[in-house]
Amino acid sequence: MNAAATLTSGSAPAPASKPPLDDVMLAMDVVDTLRRRERIVQKELDEVGREEDLKERLRRIYAAQGIAVPDSVIEQGVAALKEDRFTYKPPPDSFVIKLARIYVNRGVWGTWLGGLVGAGALAGALYYFVVLAPNAALPDTLEEVYAEAVALAKSDQAQETLERSFNAGRAALRGDDKAAVREAIRQIEDARDILEQEYRLRIVNRPDEKTGVWRIPDINTGARNFYLLVEAVDPTGRVLTVPIENEETRKTERVKRWGLRVDERTFKAVAADKQDDGIIERDRFGQKTRGELVPRYEMKTTGGAITQW
Template structure:
């Protein structure tokens, strides 16, 4: 704002600059604006008030200049309106305030790096390794293992039935591996392994003949309370007398278990023969009733039996 000493003539000012000064004076004189711009005749009152303000400073301002300043204020012609937020301004602002937000951003970035590292080493990488291992097993290891177990079966027997079963299991296992069905492919490999192990095993089946243990039992079937089923309690042993576990299916509940001792179903006459033999002197004269040789899938029995079995008595 132009100022002059008391009594000095007012300097000559460009009217546009003077009008801008009028606007600035009005903006900084809040009371003037609040009081003089209210109600009718506000421009006239404001003009007089402005003339007094300039006169006190020794400046004489023409009415049309005051009117131009008032009009410019109302039209916001000399007001500064900041430009909208552009990407350049945003970048500049961020750079200027980097000291304030930089350490928080750096800490956040560090947290993200640590979190990514933890996720990678505990989740992502193990999953990737597992997926690669499964793919390798399906493409290479399982087909090779299936073929090896199949060949082991063929090498261990000349019987048609187990060889046909081995061929079926091999085909199903290879198809499952090609389809990406890991569970089914593994199951066929296990079945081939079990078949090869059964064929390779050799053991003797004998009636249990020890003090305090039953050698024969009978059961009343749930489906026919008037009937009785008769069983010899038997065990499988190798040539050194050690127990051999074999897969047995219970005819009572269909449960399958690998056991070395089970109840073998026989006719009543065979049951009575063994019972009388043991009652005579506490010893069974002919305890061996079956023989399983390597390469064979069946047991050769010396007693009459349909192969039915129970797992508990």
């Protein structure tokens, strides 16, 4: 025996070489073929001595497709199926696996989380701009609108009216009554708008519209309150929108027509003027100049008004 032979026989057996990749792919295909014929496979593997029949059937299947599959590959495929190789088995449900699933699904929950975060940010921004910022600006707003209105006022009455609302607003600020501050600001803004206007007060004088109305007061059903309907016309002939306090509701509304309370005699005189020829010859009720809060009335009136009838 030569030295080479002695060395070989005295060594450990050479390790089995790994099957080529093509054989592995064929074995996987064999397993896939067997799975597609699950009922046949189950029957063949469950019965003793039928494994060889199964292998022969596999040889015929591949031969019919023109694929040459070595017996060793078929052996590997059948063995792999029996051992559940080439089959995905999910890992145990551990904490690490749960974290991995959360990360993999981040596209789904990330969208929802991003939406929630975005909605929260939007709500916060809205709250700041709608509530916090305006409330923080209340003191400055009160000062600004008061200064604008006082600059327009040309009478002691107008200045006194503005000062009352301004003082009420400052008292509300000290008491942290934001609603009362906003109400004071609204009153001053309404007064400022009136001070800026200049118009002629005209009785509504159109054939298809009412000229006057009367009301029965709740506290005295035997009496009647009479109102002539008027509108404010500026020097260009345009009908203005004017802030008017309704004496029945105590609410201020911006309207183009309103009713001024007059006595019965004045009411009937205007009604007779209209009934004569359908036209009110004397339709001028008063004049409001810039810088004044109240018109100078040319007809007898209490100054009380209504905005609905």
